Amino acid sequence: MSAPNKSYDPVEVEALKPEEIERMRDEALAAFEAAADLDALTHAKTAHTGPTSPLSLANREIGALPPQAKAEAGKRVGMARGAVNKALAARLAVLEAERDERVLVEEAVDVTLPYDRVPAGARHPLTTFMERVADVFVAMGYEVAEGPEVEAEWFNFDALNFVPDHPARQMQDTFFVQGADGKKTDESGVVLRTHTSPVQARALLERREPPVYVVCPGRVYRTDELDATHTPVFHQIELLAVDEGLTMADLKGTLDHMVQALFGEGVKTRLRPHYFPFTEPSAEMDMVCYVCRGESVGNPDRPCRTCGSEGWIELGGCGMVNPKVLTACGVDPEKYSGFAFGFGIERMLMFRHNVEDMRDMVEGDVRFTRPFGMEI
Ligand SMILES: [Zn+2]
DSSP, rough: OOOSSSSTTTTTTTSSSHHHHHHHHHHHHHHHHHHHHHHHHHHHHHHEEETSSSHHHHHHHHHGOHHHHHHHHHHHHHHHHHHHHHHHHHHHHHHHHHHOHHHHHHTTTTTSOOOOOOOOOOOHHHHHHHHHHHHHHHTTOOOOOOOOOOOOOOOHHHGGGTTTGGGGTTTTTOOOOOOOEEETTTTEEEOOSSSHHHHHHHHHHHOOOSSSEEEEEEEEEHHHHHHSSSOOOOEEEEEEEEEEEEEEEEHHHHHHHHHHHHHHHTEEEEEEEEEETTTEEEEEEEETTTTTTTTTTTTTTOOOOOTTTTSSSEEEEEEOOHHHHHTTOOOTTOOOEEEEEEEEEEHHHHOOOOOOGGGGGTTTHHHGGGGGGGOO
């Protein structure tokens, strides 16, 4: 950079001569044009428009000129810089367009290529249906409770008021893991749980003080052969409510709400007297057939496959929790009452979707599960 001029002499300010400015401009334009890619252009940009580029340095010289020469020199440099910036922008646009086009070609995906991926799996309809049932109760404020599948005989039977010689404990119904024979009354064996009811006892013992509102979905085991209507491993969902002042009316209302949530508006339930050791009174519960709504009864012209033209579908068992069960679980039956019910998920899935053979649910054939959709 030259020292400030005291007396104006354009010859001394070499960098600001018109031909010199033109040369700098043309060099810049040539450099941009020669840039073959965006990297090269970035370098050319720094060299010709950066703070140490010839035009920037010349621009600084303007300050050293006497006032009468500043305007003309400023205009000259400004025009040159304008032309350089314009050329730079134009070249940048060209190179960017070329790059985009190249990326499109290089990264193109051929969507017509053969497809050989393994199809994504989905959850089994039993699992998704069991969760859907549990969700009905979670929406009412119930908590989901789970227990072990290998269960103490005490939880599976004794706590639930099964007497020691109750037939359900026999080898032909129950898988004993330990203590199958020579059972003494003071010794509790270990079984694969035969129902989800032991989770009730666990929930009461763990929580100690009611109110207790739990829903227990889970896998259970019985010594049945696998055939069209039986399987040694199946699923149940069990409900338990213990609070002050609960009655059969609460049980009935809860059942009606559940079947309406699962099968549609207006579906009703009915209770038929029955016996279970852990409830008193006990009942079998049926629901109105959600397909014919009872209209197939005595109407041979309109038979119903879902209910066998009976008008009702058997759902499962229920009742008021036996005070002996409350006592065994440390709950005062004078103060609290409760209701419980449970049913088999397989059975419900069968009549809800017209599944005729239970084996379809366990054999893992995707032709069975695929129509249920892809709930993940
Ligand atoms: Zn029907």
